[in-house]
């Protein structure tokens with residue numbers, strides 16, 4: 001089994017000794033991908049994960065995994081599809097909308113830059129989405145390295161998001177990430193021009209190595225509608241920097257399930273980063289000698305959060321905010337403005 005959950009004894013031990021009493025009883029994961037088989041076209045072999053491929057990751061499977069990752073906790077999640085051009089995003093979006101209850105599961109819509117903003121608006125409203133998930137691969141006619149945020153989120157679509165007061169789960173493009181001046185400028189423009197939109201920088205702006213955010217993240221802090229999610233960040237120094245230099249009420253616990261339940265860790269090497277996984281994966285260096293016992297990216301992330309939190313003496317209230325309240329407050333505001341029952 002590719003999942004590192006408490007079904008395995010070594011994970012259960014980590015959970016009981018390091019995680020159970022540290023993590024609050026309620027938690028909201030702000031970054032999860034789900035899809036069902038109909039999303040795939042034809043004989044697609046499925047989404048590649050370390051050592052396996054999956055042809056679906058459904059909401060019931062997610063809820064079951066969360067129960068096994070955090071036994072005894074009340075779990076909820078923000079979910080969206082897999083932003084891969086090969087998959088049918090309409091089918092994926094419908095699945096997400098139809099299976100979210102706005103109580104424990106909150107839906108975001110995959111959005112492509114060439115979609116008609118009117119149709120996007122109709123679906124966002126009609127299918128009760130709370131946000132959108134754009135992605136750089138959806139931008140046509142440019143090498144992925146040259147994609148800009150404005151290419152992913154054209155004005156027509158941002159006007160709709162702003163009008164509805166929805167959230168944007170933004171995986172920023174470009175090699176320099178938060179340190180890239182084009183990104184810096186365009187995040188600032190989005191935040192200022194669309195004050196009702198809530199911009200979430202996924203993976204703390206993809207800050208998997210410290211050098212990338214020092215002096216950069218700080219510049220995003222002044223935009224009150226900019227948030228950070230912590231998905232896949234396993235680096236305690238990055239997390240410590242985030243907790244010190246960013247409004248603590250705008251930090252959202254997130255994992256990037258289903259990837260995050262695989263055995264692995266993201267690590268910094270010489271001002272860069274890589275994933276190290278137990279099984280081979282196209283994005284990672286893997287332990288082909290089978291020397292190491294891995295646990296999940298999720299547990300490595302929580303360990304890193306714990307180390308940062310203890311060093312800063314935060315604990316209690318901060319943890320409630322990080323793991324649950326910041327996210328649920330944000331969702332509550334969006335739902336209230338949209339007239340949904342909170």
Ligand SMILES: [Zn+2]
Pocket residue numbers: 031033256
């Ligand atoms: Zn993701």
